[in-house]
Amino acid sequence: MQQLIHAPLADISVSEAECLGLRVYMIIAKAHERIEVERKSIGAVAPGLSLAPSTACSVTKHSTCKDIWAQVWWNKVAYRxxxxxxxxxxxxxxxxxxxxxxxxxxxxxxxxxxxEQVVETGTLGVEDQIVEAAITAVQAYFDSL
Known part of the structure; x- marks a missing residue:
């Protein structure tokens, strides 16, 4: 199930989609889309740019820290x-x-x-939560049959 959610929807063949059924396919597609939205939201803006400087940093130096952090985020994290x-x-x-x-x-x-801001946003666990919710929805659907 996790592989289906993380795979591009175009990789699911018509026969596989027919075997899954419309309801299960829709659960997978919606989970896939939610994960994509979360990825774009998280990747687009470096977290923590509005934070005050640490006690070991000055206000004037902190603008450099924020610029460097934004570059690191975009060049080494967001692209991944x-x-x-x-x-x-x-x-x-x-x-x-x-x-x-x-x-x-x-x-x-x-x-x-x-x-710390990255962790505090709670977004790092959202992908797993979306997958778990999709699995639960599929199980509930099959239990209702």
Missing amino acids: ILHPTNPLHLSAVFDHVTGLSDPQGLNPQCKVKFL
């Missing part, structure tokens, strides 16, 4: 989240970001605050 054929699973974003080398000019404490 938005990749059309092999996207980074949202639950893997935190590990991906923490695995990146610290960019020159970004205050390490500001990076910590930016990462």
